[in-house]
Amino acid sequence: MADVDLETLPGVGPATADKLTEAGYDSYQSLAVASPSELSNTADVGESTAGDIVRAARDAADIGGFETGSTVLERRNQIGKLTWNIDEVDDLLGGGIETQSITEVYGEFGAGKSQVTHQMAVNVQLPKEVGGLRGSVIFIDSEDTFRPERIDDMVRGLPEEAIDAALEDREIEGSAGDEDALDELVADMLEKIHVAKAFNSNHQMLLAEKAKEIAGEHEDSEFPVRLLCVDSLTAHFRAEYVGRGNLANRQQKLNKHLHDIDKVGNLYNAAVIVTNQVTSNPDAFFGDPTKPIGGNILGHKSTFRMYLRKSKGDKRIVKLVDAPNLADGEAVMRVQDGGLKPE
Numbered sequence: 001m002a003d004v005d006l007e008t009l010p011g012v013g014p015a016t017a018d019k020l021t022e023a024g025y026d027s028y029q030s031l032a033v034a035s036p037s038e039l040s041n042t043a044d045v046g047e048s049t050a051g052d053i054v055r056a057a058r059d060a061a062d063i064g065g066f067e068t069g070s071t072v073l074e075r076r077n078q079i080g081k082l083t084w085n086i087d088e089v090d091d092l093l094g095g096g097i098e099t100q101s102i103t104e105v106y107g108e109f110g111a112g113k114s115q116v117t118h119q120m121a122v123n124v125q126l127p128k129e130v131g132g133l134r135g136s137v138i139f140i141d142s143e144d145t146f147r148p149e150r151i152d153d154m155v156r157g158l159p160e161e162a163i164d165a166a167l168e169d170r171e172i173e174g175s176a177g178d179e180d181a182l183d184e185l186v187a188d189m190l191e192k193i194h195v196a197k198a199f200n201s202n203h204q205m206l207l208a209e210k211a212k213e214i215a216g217e218h219e220d221s222e223f224p225v226r227l228l229c230v231d232s233l234t235a236h237f238r239a240e241y242v243g244r245g246n247l248a249n250r251q252q253k254l255n256k257h258l259h260d261i262d263k264v265g266n267l268y269n270a271a272v273i274v275t276n277q278v279t280s281n282p283d284a285f286f287g288d289p290t291k292p293i294g295g296n297i298l299g300h301k302s303t304f305r306m307y308l309r310k311s312k313g314d315k316r317i318v319k320l321v322d323a324p325n326l327a328d329g330e331a332v333m334r335v336q337d338g339g340l341k342p343e
Contacts, residue, residue, distance in 0.1 A: 006031075009056045011049040019043045024213055029267055031057035082124050082227065082271045083131030085159065086342045088331040092320050093304070096131070099226065099271045102262055102301060104233075106276035106292040107308035112316050112335045113275040114145040116308070117229040119340045120273055122154045124227040125189050127169045130162040134169070135226020135270070136192040136218060138211045142204055142235050146195050155186045157338020192223050201236040201253065208260040215268040226270050228261060233274040234294050251297050258301045274302070315343070 005028070006017040023042045025031050031039070031054060039050040057063075081096035090096050097103050097120065105113050121139060126132025139146055158166075163176040163185070170188055174181025194214055198204035208230075215225040234254070241250030265272040276292045292298065292305070299305070305322040311332070318331045332343040 009060070010052045011045060012053060016043055016045060024209060026216065028057045028061035029063065030212070030216075030263075032061040032063040033263055033267065078269065080128075080133045080226065080269065080271070082120060082133055084119070084333075084340060085123060085131050085162070086331070086333050086340060088342060089318050089333055092318065092326075092329050092331045093323075094326050097271045097273065098303070099133070099269045100265050101303035102258070102265065102272045102274060103304040103306065104274050104276055104292070104298065104302035105306045105308060106278055108278055108290060108310070111308040111310055112340075113308060114143075114231055115150075115335050115340060117145075117231045117273055117275060118147070118150045119154055120227060120271070121193055121229060122151060122158070122189060122339070124271070125166070125192055125223070126158075126162055127165045130159075130165045132162075132166075133226040133271070134223065136221075136223040137194065137227045137229065138214055138225055138264075139193055139195045140198055140204060140207050140211065140228075140230045141195055142198040142230070143232050144197065145231050146197075148190055151190055151193070152186045153337055154339035155189055156182055157336070157341075198236065201240050201257075204230075204236055205253065205257050205260065208257055208264070212260070212264050212267070215264050215270065219268060225264075225268055228264050228270055228272045230261060230272075230274045232277055233257075234276050234298070238277060238293060251295060254294060255297045255301070258298065262301065 006012050006020055007014065012020070020031070020043050025034065034054060036047050036051040036054050039045070039054060040047045043050070080099040082099070083090050083096040105116050107113055117139070121137045123131060124133050124135050124137060127134055160176040163182070167174060167181055167185055170185065172181050172184050172188070196207045196210070198207055211228055218225050237250050237254050241247065261272055261274070264270055276294060276298065278290045279293050280290060302322070303324060304320070307319040307321050309317045309319070311317050314334045314336055316333050316335055318333055320326060320329050334341045334343060
C-alpha cells in the first residue's frame with residue numbers, strides 16, 4: 001500500500017518506491033523530513049529529482065510551511081509530559097519530560113543516569129492518569145547498562161495507586177499486594193521494552209534508523225512507542241574518534257545521529273532521553289569543573305539539558321541547565337532499591 005502511495009510522487013516509479021520502502025521511507029512524513037542529498041544516496045536518484053520528491057512529500061504531508069503562533073500552540077497541546085513521579089523534579093521540568101524533544105541527562109560515573117532511563121522506561125508505560133504516556137519503549141544500550149532486574153525492582157517500587165492503575169489498564173487481576181499480579185505486570189512491562197545493544201558508533205547509528213521502523217510498526221498499536229532512550233549517546237563516539245584530527249568527523253556523525261533520533265520523537269510524538277558522559281575542565285578554578293562532552297552540536301540539539309551530581313549517600317542533585325521555556329533550577333531525589341524517590 002505504501003508503494004502505491006509513493007508512486008504518486010514525481011520521479012518515483014515502482015523500482016524507486018521499492019528502494020525507498022526498503023530504506024525505511026514508507027510514508028510521506030518520513031520523506032518530508034529527509035534531505036535531498038540523503039534521499040539521493042539512499043534511492044540512487046539524481047539530487048534534483050530527490051528535491052522534487054521531498055517537496056512533493058512535504059506538500060502531501062502538510063509539513064514545512066509557515067503557520068500561525070496559535071496553530072503552533074494548538075500542536076503543542078498534543079505534546080505529552082512524562083513525569084518522574086517526584087514532585088520537585090516534575091515542577092523543575094514544568095510537568096515532566098516532553099515528547100517531541102531531546103532531553104539530555106549528563107553526569108559523572110555513578111551519578112544515576114542509567115537509573116533515570118530505567119525509571120522512565122517503567123513510568124512511560126503507566127496510564128496517563130498516574131503520570132505515564134501509556135506507551136512502549138525503545139532502548140539503545142551502548143554501555144551494557146540495561147538490566148531487566150532493575151526494571152523488576154522499579155515496577156515493584158511504584159506507588160500503590162500507580163501499580164493498581166497499571167494492573168487495571170492491562171486487565172491483570174489483583175492489586176499492589178498480590179505477588180502473582182506483580183509478576184505478570186513486570187513480565188508485561190519488559191515485553192514492551194525493545195532493547196538493542198550497540199557495539200560501535202556505526203551500529204548505534206543503524207539502530208537509530210531501525211528505531212524509526214519499530215516506532216512506525218507500533219504507531220497504531222495499543223501501546224505505541226512513546227520513549228526512546230540512548231544510554232550512552234557519546235560513549236562509542238568518544239572511544240573511536242580520538243584526538244583533534246578526528247574531531248570534525250566525530251561531530252559530523254554525531255550530528256546525523258542526533259537528527260535521526262530527533263525524527264523518531266517528532267514523527268511519533270515520543271520523548272527522547274539521551275545520557276551523556278562528562279569531562280573535567282582543568283582551567284576551571286572556581287565552581288564545578290565537570291562539563292558534558294559532545295560540544296556545541298549536542299548542546300544546540302538537546303532541547304533540555306539536565307546535570308546529575310552525587311550528594312550524600314543515595315541523594316542526587318538534579319540541575320536543569322538549559323531549557324527553552326523554563327528557568328534554571330535544582331531539585332533533590334534519592335536513588336533507592338525501589339527506583340527514583342523524592343527527598
